[in-house]
Amino acid sequence: MSVFFLEKKIKDLRVLWKRGATLVETLVYLFILVLLLMVVVDALLSFSHSFGLLQSGRDIENSAIDSFERITREIRDAKSVDISQSTFGTSPGQLLLNTTDASGNAETIQFFLSGQTLHVKENGTDSGALTRSSVRVTSLIFQHISTSTAEAVKISMTLESGSGASYKSANFYDSATLRGSYPLQ
Secondary structure, three states: OHHHHHHHHHHHHHHHHHHOOOHHHHHHHHHHHHHHHHHHHHHHHHHHHHHHHHHHHHHHHHHHHHHHHHHHHHHHHOOEEOOOOOEOOOOOOEEEEEEEOOOOOEEEEEEEEEOOEEEEEEOOEEEEEOOOOOEEEEEEEEEEEEOOOOEEEEEEEEEEEOOHHHOEEEEEEEEEEOHHHOOOO
16 A cells, blocks of 8 residues: 555656746745845855955054054164154154164165155165055154153054055054163163
8 A cells, every 4th residue: 555655646746847836936936046145145245345344454554563663663773863854743754864784884764755655765775665555654744852861753654555345544653762862871
């Protein structure tokens, strides 16, 4: 009896299979497929937007870290600030430091903007960019601080990266004291 029942079920399935799907069933399946595709596309666009923001933020932070590390190190090692060749209190600022190399020979270090990229010159020769190519410097301001016992420089810089939905901008601040400017005790 079970073989007969199984054969009847197989015949019923063959009839249903040959008949095909109705127009309403096809539309329902198509609607469900379209909804699933919309959810997947929305998720991909959201991931792409988030990745763009993260990339812009990472580029800005890495450029700020590299730039400020180099600027503050050079300020600390400098003997003096060349006030006449530097531009203070306005953007784009320019900073010229008088220092010495490892052999004790006098040299100059200059930080300046070329377009929207921060550059450094050593003895008048451009040593290259300190910021990444994907990052734009929109503001660079140096402030000279001088007291009776020490000399320092305050740095203010605004960086931006990306465009459209992945645009990001950030402000950074730092200051450094010239080690050679204060008396040894």
